[in-house]
Amino acid sequence: MTTKQWLMIGTLSYLLLIGTIIGSAxxxxxxxxxxxxxxxxxxxxxGLIAKHHRVYTWFCFVVLLYxxxxxxxxxxPEPHWLLWLSLVASIGLFLSxxxxxxxxxxxxx
Numbered sequence: 001m002t003t004k005q006w007l008m009i010g011t012l013s014y015l016l017l018i019g020t021i022i023g024s025a026x027x028x029x030x031x032x033x034x035x036x037x038x039x040x041x042x043x044x045x046x047g048l049i050a051k052h053h054r055v056y057t058w059f060c061f062v063v064l065l066y067x068x069x070x071x072x073x074x075x076x077p078e079p080h081w082l083l084w085l086s087l088v089a090s091i092g093l094f095l096s097x098x099x100x101x102x103x104x105x106x107x108x109x
Contacts, residue, residue: 010096017089056101063094
């Protein structure tokens with residue numbers, strides 16, 4: 001797959017993850033919690049738009065923290081379906097950011 005395709009998959013996963021965070025805020029009415037989850041993702045958005053490969057690398061580390069959080073939350077007795085969706089979105093986002101960052105690094109050399 002090309003870098004453009006990985007960027008498209010990453011964009012869709014990014015929107016899906018943000019949508020599930022906002023959806024969980026609507027369901028539980030915890031806007032402070034949702035905004036705390038959205039802040040790290042939105043803080044890296046300018047670097048992602050500018051396509052800096054180092055920002056993509058750091059973004060993978062941030063998404064890995066989201067992945068760990070969702071796996072821990074899924075160990076509850078009755079996990080919510082939004083957690084499963086968020087887990088899948090974080091996996092897709094990690095893979096696409098990793099591959100897009102790798103492609104951008106190769107293109108810059």
